[in-house]
Amino acid sequence: MKLLGYLSELTIPLIIFYIVGYGLLQKKQVYEYFISGAEEGLRVVLRILPTLVGLMVGVGILRASGFLDFLGVLLGRAAGSLGISAELIPVILVRMFSSSAATGLCLDIFKEYGPDSLLGRTVSIMMSSTETIFYTMSVYFMAVKVKKTRYTLAGALLATLAGVAASVFLAGKMG
Numbered sequence: 001m002k003l004l005g006y007l008s009e010l011t012i013p014l015i016i017f018y019i020v021g022y023g024l025l026q027k028k029q030v031y032e033y034f035i036s037g038a039e040e041g042l043r044v045v046l047r048i049l050p051t052l053v054g055l056m057v058g059v060g061i062l063r064a065s066g067f068l069d070f071l072g073v074l075l076g077r078a079a080g081s082l083g084i085s086a087e088l089i090p091v092i093l094v095r096m097f098s099s100s101a102a103t104g105l106c107l108d109i110f111k112e113y114g115p116d117s118l119l120g121r122t123v124s125i126m127m128s129s130t131e132t133i134f135y136t137m138s139v140y141f142m143a144v145k146v147k148k149t150r151y152t153l154a155g156a157l158l159a160t161l162a163g164v165a166a167s168v169f170l171a172g173k174m175g
Contacts, residue, residue, distance in 0.1 A: 048139045055135055059094055059101045068094065068105075083168045087113075091123055092164055096133045103127070118175050125167035130160045 023030040062068050068090040076086025084092075087109060095102035106123045113119045133156040141149060 044143045048143055051138050051142060052135075055097055055138070056101075059098045063090075063094070063101060063105075083172065084164065085119060087119055088122060088126070088164075091126065092130075092160075095127070095130050096160060097135055099132045099135070102132075118171055121174055122167050122171035125170050126164055129163035129167055131156065131163075133157065133160060 020030050023033070071093065072086045072089035075089045076084070079089060080086070091102055091105045091109070094105055106127055109119050109123050115121075115124065133153070137149060137152060137156070140146075141152075
């Protein structure tokens with residue numbers, strides 16, 4: 001078991017050493033490529049910053065206004081027949097936009113119901129099996145200038161639905 005611990009600690013440094021060593025053996029200007037990549041990364045960050053700020057402000061407003069709780073109660077009635085409690089609805093909705101805001105809601109569920117409760121287990125599985133769809137699409141598609149998303153949104157929403165269903169099912173089987 002200690003061997004796995006040592007290997008996991010060495011993995012990233014070994015990968016970096018391999019990449020730099022391979023570049024040097026190929027007589028590439030490794031440092032210059034690194035600096036060029038870092039500059040391009042900074043330009044991307046500056047281009048996507050307004051989108052990030054807009055998403056964070058929007059989610060913050062929805063959360064602070066109580067609208068998410070209202071929506072949770074409203075949609076919770078319909079989702080209750082599927083085994084999804086009203087407390088999970090805000091997490092499901094916010095998770096599609098912001099991981100950090102969803103984490104805050106997840107922590108609220110942990111404080112109120114406990115991490116080992118059915119809701120705690122469900123939200124834990126849900127957080128690891130769903131993605132921030134709109135954040136990811138807006139940031140990455142904007143960064144690479146994709147205009148036509150084709151089936152991305154439909155596929156991502158379907159994958160989120162599958163993640164939510166799997167989390168409800170698996171958490172129910174654990175209890």
